[in-house]
């Protein structure tokens with residue numbers, strides 16, 4: 359990224375945390391509706407609805423709107439801003455420029471984020487992302503994406519605020535979720551259109567008011583293509599703008615600003631009575647399929663000004679104020695993912711009856727010992743704890759009280775060692 363982009367983006371985050379404090383509003387919203395199955399199974403949730411609650415699912419699309427809301431607020435500060443994506447499968451080191459003091463590092467102390475790189479998990483490998491993009495069923499893809507390293511890995515690897523339900527407190531949350539959004543877009547390019555069973559969404563239901571403005575009503579199915587929001591992800595130094603009709607729905611002038619080469623064509627249409635501007639630091643190329651209709655106000659230009667602009671703007675740099683979040687001891691919620699929880703010893707077996715279970719879980723250990731059985735929900739909250747003395751068969755019977763849903767059952771021995779941890783589904 360250019361120094362200009364870094365400075366302006368960091369400024370924008372500080373600015374969004376002042377006044378009405380959009381960052382805290384988003385973090386609180388994300389926390390309040392994270393996953394409420396344990397309290398009220400009918401409550402809408404942002405996270406962990408799949409695989410068994412397809413009718414409630416909004417994970418990818420909800421975060422897409424949250425990124426759009428954030429980016430719109432940033433563009434009100436500086437129209438040239440957009441949220442860059444952090445490719446956590448490639449940019450993997452804690453010594454990366456990403457974490458330096460002039461960029462994401464700026465917020466660590468000032469906002470008391472308590473990052474602890476690598477502490478709670480791994481980043482995804484490029485191969486795991488390639489594999490994920492081969493998945494064909496949308497709900498399976500979305501469920502895998504949410505729970506496995508391509509999404510949850512970055513939350514866990516960064517740790518601190520990022521591993522809690524208040525993760526939008528950490529600005530890197532936005533750089534991570536634009537990457538998640540880009541991967542969803544990549545998946546869309548090679549598969550049938552994603553679809554949602556819902557036609558409504560939390561926060562974007564036409565009633566939520568932030569800072570005196572009512573947020574729009576958004577049907578999830580209307581934005582399964584990121585172009586619907588005028589969003590195009592650049593890759594390998596190139597931003598390809600295609601299959602888009604400028605409409606000025608969101609802004610009176612649509613500015614497509616990239617430091618990369620912009621290539622617009624293949625049904626990119628600047629429609630009559632609209633105003634749009636393609637601006638690049640390096641190059642703008644118009645290819646066949648590009649059309650500026652008569653009566654449109656269209657410009658393409660090279661921005662040679664930003665470097666000098668930065669020098670001029672230095673004195674109006676937004677203050678890097680210390681504004682810690684005071685309740686930093688939030689629950690960790692990104693700790694579980696499938697495929698990493700099983701018994702270390704094959705003689706340790708956990709069975710559920712029936713499966714998904716109704717009332718009974720049986721655990722057979724390799725030998726008699728004292729142990730504790732803990733049941734967690736998928737947000738990592740401890741639901742139930744039972745102690746067992748010197749036994750190799752554990753039966754947990756009284757599970758009628760648990761709400762339907764997915765849980766993690768863990769058996770810990772007297773030395774604190776986990777003997778088995780397994781995801782189970784209560785019907």
Ligand SMILES: [Cu+2]
Pocket residue numbers: 388404405421
């Ligand atoms: Cu989230």
